[in-house]
Amino acid sequence: MEIKLHANATTTPRVRRYLQQSDKSDRELAKELGISVSTVRRWRIRQDVEDQKSTPRNVHKVMRQEQINLALWLRTHFVLPLDELITYVNDGMGQAISRASLDRMLKKGNMVHMNILGTRVLKGKKALNSGLHCGTLKLRYRRLNLLPQDDGQLHLLWLEEQVSGYLCIAIFQGISAQLVVNWLNEIQPSLPAAIQSLETENKTLFLESVFEEHPLQQWCSQQNLNLSYFDVENEASIRLEIPFSTLIPAAQNLTVAEFLSSVILHHNAHWPQKKLGGLTPAEFWRQNSHL
Template identity: 45%
Template sequence: MEIKLHANATTTPRIRRYLQQSDKSDRELAAELGISVTTVRRWRHRDQISDRQTTPKVIHKAMRQEQIALVNGLRDVTGAPLDELLSLVNEGLGIRVSRATLNRYLKPVIAQRHGAPLQGKKALKAGHVPYLLEAHHLPLSLHMDDGGEHHLLWAREPLSGWCFARLYAGISAQLVSQWLEALLAACPADIQSVETYFSDALLVGVDQMLKARGISHKQNRHLHSALQVAVPLVLIIPRMKGDSASRLLSEIGESYNTGKAQKKLGEMTPQAFLETLRRGD
């Protein structure tokens, strides 16, 4: 029987079987075979000697229109490359699609007039630093099963893609100020400026709050139109079956910020990238 090994595999089927049958300690086996203790432990706790499948068990060849809009919006918010976006869609949202299927449904990124904005290591080499947060307000008209009117507040640091989002059933200037304070406390970058996409009524007191922190404020009057979702969220986001939208949103943001290293960030997560810059490493 021919077994195809993973490209980065450090063990053969014979070594894996030897690990499973040996009475030696993990450290002894690692030293003997020239592999890590983690690798030894991984194969000692498995019954099979073949690599596990990395593709989803159930792969959907087609997506709902609402799901297509969602994944494109998620890509625009995070700026995530395809592989990182696939992880967010499969694991974060529970939408089981293949890499090829996801890529097929992504809309082309429209480059800005002077080209796409630089990110990560390329941006640093060009002299850019992470000093800005873009903060947005998106009104949501959800299905009655999901509570009707809600408000999505989300922010992004454009150089790293680090993001922060929360979902609320109501909205007020006081809530926006509290959310901005939580955002600034969570962001690992040395933020000097905040650009908001909020109406005047929701920015009462924001200028004073930011000024007290030594942060400049620019109001962008290109506001987001309300988004209407005509079907229950559980039909769009399978993971909603066992979780609330608010908690799931927070988990997805945390997973993206700290979960998977990105090549454009020097093999670091957005969180680690910004923390490293702030420490001056």
């Protein structure tokens, strides 16, 4: 009978069966057969003695163009290496795809190289080494135009700590400057560390008004925070022509607000990032807030 072994195999089926039936310790067997202890342990817990197939077990789905666009945006904005981006796509979006397939999609989309991207948007350790400090938050607003089944027009507030990438996101049916202040008051006690300064888009909702009664200006003054403005190139609203659950399979049976709350919780507290030294955004901001 012809036996086909993996090219890097260090044992034969006969040896593997011997390992499974032996009463000797792992180290004794490793020394006797001239193989590593990890090889001994691997075959002792297996029920068979055949090499497993090297082909993928699952047939990975093809991502829609809208999903690819979202993955490209996540990589660009959060400066995510491939190993971290696959977590956001598989676990966050609920889109099953292999690492190799995602890598091919990024290359096909002419995604900039991570070395170049990292110099454009400094995050984590690189940001600290360049002289940036934790505690500067950027506040953004976008109008969401969704399908009627996804509640139609919604309003998105988005707060991001610039060094750690810690996020706060909220969805509202309506929007006003006072609502923004109320939201800031609500989330402030739950932040990992104190806000040092606030930057926001130079647009109507946050614009430095001709009078001194603007709610956001008043709030920053009360909190003794520096308020500054930045211009954005594209202030267009976000329009989705497909159901939200089609774009995000993980959002099945969830509202947009419920899904965002869940994924942001995982982003902040459960998904460590390489650029943050293996810490989550919440841990990184908390540990480096004194710098």
